[in-house]
Amino acid sequence: MTQTVQDFSTILRPAPDMQAEVVDRDLAVTQIASQIKTDETAAALFAQACRFEAPFAASWIHGRGARSPYLSLELAEESLDDDGYRALLADVVLTTSTGVPFDYRALAAEKLAAFGAGKFTDALTEVVDSFEPMLARTREAKIAVPTDGIDHLFDIPDTVTGRLNLIISASRAKTLESRYLLARRILGIDEVVAPRTEAERLIISDVGTTMASPSDYLVPWDQEFPGENGTSLTLAELMRIVLMCGEFKLPDATVRPILVDFYRSVLRTGGRSIIGLAAGVFHVEHGTLSEPSYYYQGRDAILGKGIVIDCVGGAILQEGSFLGGGFMPILIHTHKHIRGKGEAAASERKRIHPCIFVAEAGARYPMAAVGLFETVDYLGKETPYEGIRALPHGA
Numbered sequence: 001m002t003q004t005v006q007d008f009s010t011i012l013r014p015a016p017d018m019q020a021e022v023v024d025r026d027l028a029v030t031q032i033a034s035q036i037k038t039d040e041t042a043a044a045l046f047a048q049a050c051r052f053e054a055p056f057a058a059s060w061i062h063g064r065g066a067r068s069p070y071l072s073l074e075l076a077e078e079s080l081d082d083d084g085y086r087a088l089l090a091d092v093v094l095t096t097s098t099g100v101p102f103d104y105r106a107l108a109a110e111k112l113a114a115f116g117a118g119k120f121t122d123a124l125t126e127v128v129d130s131f132e133p134m135l136a137r138t139r140e141a142k143i144a145v146p147t148d149g150i151d152h153l154f155d156i157p158d159t160v161t162g163r164l165n166l167i168i169s170a171s172r173a174k175t176l177e178s179r180y181l182l183a184r185r186i187l188g189i190d191e192v193v194a195p196r197t198e199a200e201r202l203i204i205s206d207v208g209t210t211m212a213s214p215s216d217y218l219v220p221w222d223q224e225f226p227g228e229n230g231t232s233l234t235l236a237e238l239m240r241i242v243l244m245c246g247e248f249k250l251p252d253a254t255v256r257p258i259l260v261d262f263y264r265s266v267l268r269t270g271g272r273s274i275i276g277l278a279a280g281v282f283h284v285e286h287g288t289l290s291e292p293s294y295y296y297q298g299r300d301a302i303l304g305k306g307i308v309i310d311c312v313g314g315a316i317l318q319e320g321s322f323l324g325g326g327f328m329p330i331l332i333h334t335h336k337h338i339r340g341k342g343e344a345a346a347s348e349r350k351r352i353h354p355c356i357f358v359a360e361a362g363a364r365y366p367m368a369a370v371g372l373f374e375t376v377d378y379l380g381k382e383t384p385y386e387g388i389r390a391l392p393h394g395a
Contacts, residue, residue, distance in 0.1 A: 008042045012049050012056050019060035033079040052099035090120040098171040098261040102268035106211040109182040124183040131180040136222040142288040154237045160247050170225045171265040198395050203296045206318045217296040221283045236283040243280040269297040276305040283311045287350045313354035321359035325367040336376035356391040363387025
């Protein structure tokens with residue numbers, strides 16, 4: 001490897017909070033723009049960064065640009081010739097890299113559709129033709145699942161490697177699904193449906209691309225993925241494995257990147273968003289009920305350390321919102337259990353009133369607010385926290 005290539009790689013590698021310590025930002029932007037025009041090796045490294053591959057997955061070039069949510073896409077548009085720019089956009093859309101945030105892929109898809117897919121039309125068509133949709137667990141299959149009377153039971157691999165393989169496999173499957181959705185839209189096979197509810201408008205206004213549909217963030221919790229020994233696990237079950245097993249709570253150099261890719265591909269969390277240590281998202285069926293619900297986490301939105309969101313009702317975290325932190329125990333509850341007069345206390349386990357938790361752009365749910373946030377209690381009312389509110393289910 002030449003010194004020039006080493007230098008270019010070093011410029012691309014730093015995370016945003018380290019970039020200023022390594023190189024002047026303006027000089028680095030100028031050098032990147034210059035080298036990717038004329039140096040094939042530099043262009044290849046830049047493309048690798050745009051696929052969010054190691055060692056560039058957290059590169060500062062994925063920070064906000066002057067006119068774009070991502071500096072890297074802005075640099076590509078301003079620096080590459082038409083053929084190079086089209087090739088990079090197609091690479092971002094078509095890559096099977098599980099680390100590419102869905103909003104980044106969708107923004108590239110929007111640019112590619114406007115620019116014209118050209119010679120990549122056949123590759124997009126192949127993505128559409130070869131895709132095999134994942135099935136959802138049927139009601140009959142749910143009834144046959146073992147239960148302890150409170151929760152249904154499922155097999156969890158007894159090794160860290162087995163559990164990691166589960167979420168890697170799920171990440172790959174959902175990445176293929178995202179490629180399929182965007183390829184169909186680029187080819188004009190599907191049109192994105194305009195938002196019809198307040199929840200959908202909040203999502204689409206925040207994600208900021210015509211290639212994203214509200215349905216992309218309507219999570220099918222019953223969707224099945226391969227487990228061990230010929231078994232299958234639903235997305236809801238995978239989320240509970242990730243939340244319960246200790247290896248996923250630590251910033252291990254092997255596990256943490258796999259977990260980040262899982263959230264980006266399976267929940268389609270936005271670029272630069274963070275789900276902190278010991279934090280997470282989960283969904284628990286009530287009886288056989290497991291309706292899809294919205295989970296949207298926009299760019300730079302943060303679930304702080306230790307905070308958990310129960311997504312039976314749904315949650316929308318717009319850009320730059322920040323919930324909790326500091327390992328303080330906080331549960332955002334998006335449905336309320338209902339007990340009828342004269343009924344046994346346990347009857348409320350299966351009867352619920354769902355709603356949608358909303359953190360508007362830039363909102364802060366403070367870590368001092370320890371405990372349970374019962375979102376339903378704030379339907380039609382103001383919450384104690386600016387920018388935090390509740391939406392009726394289906395609104």
